[in-house]
Amino acid sequence: MFIREQIGHLTHRLRRNRRSPAIRSLIQETLLTPSDLIHPFFLLEGSRKKEPIASMPGIERLSLDLLLSQAKHLHQQGVRAIGLFPSIDKSLKTANGEEAWNPDGLTPRAISAIKDALPSLCIIADVALDPYTSHGHDGIASPSGEILNDETLDCLCRMALTLADAGVDFVAPSDMMDGRVGAIRKTLDASGFTKTGILSYSIKYASSLYAPFRDALHSHLAFGDKKTYQMDPANRREAMLEALLDEEEGADILMVKPATLYLDVIAKLREETHKPIAAYHVSGEYAMVMAAHEKGYLDAEKVFYETLLSIKRAGADMIFTYAGPIVLPMLSF
Ligand code: PBG
Secondary structure, three states, X not given: OHHHHHHHOOOOOXXXXXXXXXXXXXXXXXXXXXXXXXXXXXXEOOOOOEEEOOOOOOOEEEEHHHHHHHHHHHHHOOOOEEEEEEOOOHHHOEOOOHHHHXXXXXXXXXXXXXXXXXXXXXXXEEEOOOOOEOOOOOOEEOOOOOEEHHHHHHHXXXXXXXXXXXXXXXXXXXXXXXXXXXXXXXHHHHOOOOOOEEEEEEEEEOOHHHHHHHHXXXXXXXXXXXXXXXXXXXXXXXXXXXXXXXXXXXXXXEEEEOOHHHHHHHHHHHHHOOOOEEEEEOXXXXXXXXXXXXXXXXXXXXHHHHHHHHHHHHOOOEEEEOOHHHHHHHOOO
């Protein structure tokens, strides 16, 4: 009885603000909307072609015609940006990845076709050599297997120029070479592409969560690992150095990748920069949830909603995610 009387005099009852869906929506601090999402597409040569990716249930490599119809559908549901990742034929992969700056290559052709068909959609394309190199690394390799920084910059600049010329909105350097944002900015400006933006993969960790993506692009490493250019997951101060250097070099948007294991890094970056922040909820983060969903252990739709919300809450303004088609029904816009 004594305890009951004490409780009766509680002044603070935070549950008053959780009583109904209407009240809960009034106090909701973080909102997830379709326009926060960037949907990555895996692009195939040809037409009417789609190939499932075993490690990414629900995601397929698509030829341009099928990609266009999926992109249109997502756009109608409020998604306003897509990422493009080419899955190119093995015969086109070379040691130095020359196909990466072929103006008639798969990606530049796709960019201009998508711009024609869906002009209000923002297109973001990666700048890195890995889809095009026979060894799967993001840069030029020396005979001993070292990934050469400055030699690679030259290729990245050519690639960025090709993508800009095709009409891409943002080039997204994902290679982690030193100085690439500055080099790309200068190259683009010198050719008059002052409006083409740079969304930099500024803080990209050497993560084990990219494995399904490498399946999707058939870009498995022939030797070594990516630890001499991608960051050590143990480091956060170094991550700030990477991001602030990219800002100085002219990046328009700074990205952290992966997302959920690095929410502290996103939150820290939010305090350090006034630039927009993107996060990449990567292939492995998608695959883990889908695998559990397929086993009936959890509900992918709800887990993805909570996950993407947590990434925004940490400070991201936009999120690359494969989960868009699954969570969109839960988002109002
Ligand atoms: C290429 C690139 C990778 C991803 C995006 N761009 C793979 C890598 O660096 O090995 C990963 C995306 C994902 O896992 O969803 N540089």
